[in-house]
Amino acid sequence: MSSSSFLLCANWKMNKNPQQVQSYIREFIKIISLKKSKKIVFFTPALTLFVLQKECSDFLFWGAQNCHFEDEGAFTGENSPLVLKQMGATYCLVGHSERRQLFLENKMDIQKKIHTLIRHSICPIICVGENLAERRRGESFKVIQNQLLNIIKMVDLDMVTIAYEPIWAIGSAEPASPNQIFEMQKYIQQLCESQYKKLQFLYGGSVNIQNAKTLSQIKGVNGFLVGGASLNAQKFCQLSQEIDDS
Ligand code: PGA
Numbered sequence: 265m266s267s268s269s270f271l272l273c274a275n276w277k278m279n280k281n282p283q284q285v286q287s288y289i290r291e292f293i294k295i296i297s298l299k300k301s302k303k304i305v306f307f308t309p310a311l312t313l314f315v316l317q318k319e320c321s322d323f324l325f326w327g328a329q330n331c332h333f334e335d336e337g338a339f340t341g342e343n344s345p346l347v348l349k350q351m352g353a354t355y356c357l358v359g360h361s362e363r364r365q366l367f368l369e370n371k372m373d374i375q376k377k378i379h380t381l382i383r384h385s386i387c388p389i390i391c392v393g394e395n396l397a398e399r400r401r402g403e404s405f406k407v408i409q410n411q412l413l414n415i416i417k418m419v420d421l422d423m424v425t426i427a428y429e430p431i432w433a434i435g436s437a438e439p440a441s442p443n444q445i446f447e448m449q450k451y452i453q454q455l456c457e458s459q460y461k462k463l464q465f466l467y468g469g470s471v472n473i474q475n476a477k478t479l480s481q482i483k484g485v486n487g488f489l490v491g492g493a494s495l496n497a498q499k500f501c502q503l504s505q506e507i508d509d510s
Contacts, residue, residue: 269301269302269303269486270301270302270303270480270486270487270507271302271303271305271425271464271466271486271487271488272302272303272304272305272487272488272490272503272504272507273304273305273306273307273355273389273427273466273468273487273488273489273490274304274305274306274307274490274494274500275307275329275357275360275468275489275490275491275494276306276307276308276309276491276494276495277309277329277362277491278309279309279495280308280309280312280495281311281312282311282312282314282315285308285312285315285316285319286315286319288497289306289315289316289319289320289324289497290319291497291498292324292497292500292501293319293321293324295497295498295501296501296504297505298323298504299508302504302507302508303325304323304324304325304504305324305325305326305327305354305355306320306324306325306326306327307326307327307328307329307355307357308326309329310328310329310330310343313326313328313348313351313353314351317351317352325354325355326352326353326354326355327348327353327354327355327356327357327386327387327389328343328348328353328355328356328357329356329357329360330343330356330357330358330360330363331343331344331345331348331356331377331380331381332344332345332377332380333345333373333376333377333379333380334380335380345377345380345381345384345386346384348384348386349384349385349386353386354386354387355386355387355388355389355425356377356381356386356387356388356389357388357389357391357427357489358374358377358378358381358388358389358390358391359374359377359390359391359392359411360391360429361391361393361429361431361434365431371411371414374390374415375414375415375418375419378390378415378419378424379418379419382419382420382423382424385423387423387424387425388423388424388425389424389425389426389427389466389489390412390415390424390425390426390427391427391429391468391489392408392411392412392426392427392428392429392452393407393408393428393429393430393431393433393434393469394407394408394430394431394432395430395431395432396431396432399430399432404430404448405448405451408428408448408451408452408455409451409455412426412452412455412456416455416456421456424464425464425465425466425487426452426456426463426464426465426466427465427466427467427468427487427489428445428448428449428452428465428466428467428468429467429468429469429489430444430469432469433468433469433470434468434469434470434491435470435491435492436469436470437470437472438470439467439469439470439471439475439479440467440469442478442479442481442482445467445479445482445485446482446483446484446485449463449465449467449482449483449484449485450484452465453465453484463484464486464487465484465485465486465487466485466486466487466488466489467479467482467485467487467488467489468488468489468490468491470492470493471488471489471490471493471503472490472492472493472503473493473499473502473503473506476488476503476506476507477506477507480506480507488507490503
């Protein structure tokens with residue numbers, strides 16, 4: 265595990281209602297023993313964020329899975345980054361592959377969201393990743409470069425975290441191999457080198473209790489974005505302990 269603090273993120277996508285979020289967090293707080301070197305961040309559905317605002321004690325962090333790039337206005341159905349700030353969110357996911365694929369989020373929108381979040385001092389976690397066809401064609405690095413290019417040039421990267429989530433590994437029970445993750449971390453670090461030295465790099469895609477320890481030991485990996493394996497409080501707590509033990 266890298267020496268900087270390990271960011272363990274739970275992405276619940278569109279799962280759980282306010283009551284379920286409340287009982288999860290209460291149970292989690294009872295059973296978790298937290299090392300100083302780790303930060304846990306919950307990304308629950310937008311309609312339940314008010315529960316996190318109330319229930320998360322000072323050692324648990326939370327954020328939104330998405331937001332708009334404008335603070336307010338005629339944007340039916342969107343989340344205001346200004347309100348997120350006012351509610352106390354510390355992080356926000358940006359450009360998750362499900363947002364890019366299912367909701368047709370484009371690079372321009374993603375860049376604007378990152379700018380807005382930084383303006384509000386909310387840390388963007390920028391998700392990047394190639395699909396299976398792109399990996400098979402040997403285009404993984406090119407795709408990631410393309411997803412990150414303008415972002416790296418334009419924003420102050422100190423506040424930014426990059427999550428590498430190969431689309432083919434998400435929800436597949438088969439994560440990328442340690443070598444594939446290591447190579448991608450190295451590549452992204454190189455892309456960012458001139459801008460900043462300490463890259464906060466997360467891996468996401470089928471992280472679970474069985475593989476968490478091995479994946480957390482990959483050089484340069486200092487966090488996870490966990491979907492399915494974060495939905496049960498006891499199991500996620502166990503996963504978190506696997507990282508402590510590594
Ligand atoms: P998964 O999802 O852990 O279920 O693969 C990760 C994600 O989509 O962020």
